[in-house]
Structure formats: structure tokens, C-alpha cells
Amino acid sequence: MDASVERKAGRRQAPTGLGRACLWTACAAGLLHAGFSLYWALGGRWLLDTVGQWAVSAEASLRTGLLLGAVAAFKAAAALIPTAAAYGRLPEPRLLRTLSWIGAVVLVLYGGANTVVSNAVLAGLIRPDTGYDRTATIGHAWLWDPLFLLWGLALLGYLVLSRAVPRRTG
Numbered sequence: 273m274d275a276s277v278e279r280k281a282g283r284r285q286a287p288t289g290l291g292r293a294c295l296w297t298a299c300a301a302g303l304l305h306a307g308f309s310l311y312w313a314l315g316g317r318w319l320l321d322t323v324g325q326w327a328v329s330a331e332a333s334l335r336t337g338l339l340l341g342a343v344a345a346f347k348a349a350a351a352l353i354p355t356a357a358a359y360g361r362l363p364e365p366r367l368l369r370t371l372s373w374i375g376a377v378v379l380v381l382y383g384g385a386n387t388v389v390s391n392a393v394l395a396g397l398i399r400p401d402t403g404y405d406r407t408a409t410i411g412h413a414w415l416w417d418p419l420f421l422l423w424g425l426a427l428l429g430y431l432v433l434s435r436a437v438p439r440r441t442g
Contacts, residue, residue, distance in 0.1 A: 302351025322411020
């Protein structure tokens with residue numbers, strides 16, 4: 273029996289051990305992403321140039337601030353909902369767990385692909401016809417997309433380690 277979660281009669285209990293570490297790592301990575309989006313939405317500039325020229329050139333725009341605020345809210349919800357659901361604080365645990373599986377896979381694919389592509393551009397293996405923003409590419413290759421990847425892998429780790437085991441009969 274997996275030691276990461278106590279299981280009784282095929283039900284999940286609050287995560288323990290490695291499962292809990294994975295869950296809280298995923299939550300922290302998501303909240304870090306959300307925190308920076310909120311910081312930029314409120315006019316902060318630190319590391320803003322690592323996300324791309326669109327953010328730097330439009331940082332004073334109300335529309336950009338609102339967009340970044342919505343992104344921050346979405347990221348925070350995506351980080352907090354699986355954590356709250358894991359501790360039985362939200363209704364519809366099966367639906368939320370399914371959504372968490374989908375979100376984890378999307379985060380791994382998105383973060384992984386963008387990390388690889390950005391690093392390939394920096395290494396000269398891919399040469400964009402229109403050139404590229406080196407600072408933003410470094411930000412995506414070494415910070416933002418690896419953080420998405422970590423978030424997704426940690427969430428997947430929790431989900432795998434916390435699967436309910438059906439009760440054996442007989």
C-alpha cells in the first residue's frame with residue numbers, strides 16, 4: 273500500500289508524506305506564478321521584461337493590467353483548488369480531481385515544450401525568422417516555463433500518489 277496517503281475502503285484521506293510534499297510544491301509554484309502576475313497587474317516592473325515585449329510596452333494600459341489580474345486570479349485558483357480539495361474543503365472532489373489531472377497534464381506539456389523550445393532558441397538550434405527577444409527567451413527558458421513544468425510535475429506526483437485503492441473483496 274502506498275504510504276503517501278492513508279486509505280480506507282477506497283477513499284482518500286488528507287495527503288501525507290511524499291504526496292503532501294508534491295501537493296504543497298505544486299501549490300507554491302502556482303502561487304508564485306500568480307503572485308508575479310498580480311504584481312505586474314498592479315504596476316510592478318521587476319522581471320517584467322522576462323515575459324516578453326508585449327508586457328513591457330503595454331504595462332501602463334488598463335486593459336493589460338486587467339488581463340494580468342485575471343491571469344493572476346486563474347493561476348491562484350488553479351494552485352489553491354487542488355490543495356483545498358485534497359483536504360476535503362471543497363465539494364465535488366471527483367470533478368475537482370479530474371480537473372486537476374487535466375490541469376497537471378496541460379502544465380507539464382506547456383511548461384516542458386516551452387522550456388525545451390526556448391532553450392533550443394538560446395542554443396542556436398532553432399533560429400526564428402523574425403528574431404527573438406533574448407531577455408524574454410531567457411525568462412521563459414530558465415524561469416517561467418520551468419516553473420510551469422515543476423507545478424505540473426508536482427501536481428501529477430500528488431495525483432498519482434493519492435489515487436484511491438478499491439477495497440478488495442473476498
